[in-house]
Amino acid sequence: MIKPNRPPENYQADLQVLQAIDFSLVELTLYLDTHPDDLEALRQFNATAKKSEELRASFEKKYGPLRQFGHSYSSFPWQWSRSPWPWQV
Numbered sequence: 001m002i003k004p005n006r007p008p009e010n011y012q013a014d015l016q017v018l019q020a021i022d023f024s025l026v027e028l029t030l031y032l033d034t035h036p037d038d039l040e041a042l043r044q045f046n047a048t049a050k051k052s053e054e055l056r057a058s059f060e061k062k063y064g065p066l067r068q069f070g071h072s073y074s075s076f077p078w079q080w081s082r083s084p085w086p087w088q089v
């Protein structure tokens with residue numbers, strides 16, 4: 001078995017920030033499912049979604065792709081064969 005490479009410095013901290021933002025999106029989605037007319041919650045959801053997109057782009061630029069099947073771009077050479085992958089840390 002190939003041992004995964006050590007993640008770069010700040011990798012885990014940056015990943016945790018992204019995970020926290022995405023957790024907020026899950027919670028806001030659940031809230032909006034039951035409170036669809038809450039304009040302030042919708043504004044918060046949209047702002048949080050934009051922040052998540054920005055953080056994800058920054059993370060992927062630094063460390064490589066997070067998502068597969070065309071949801072994340074890869075620079076050359078193909079980055080999916082490089083580890084660690086997000087689920088390995």
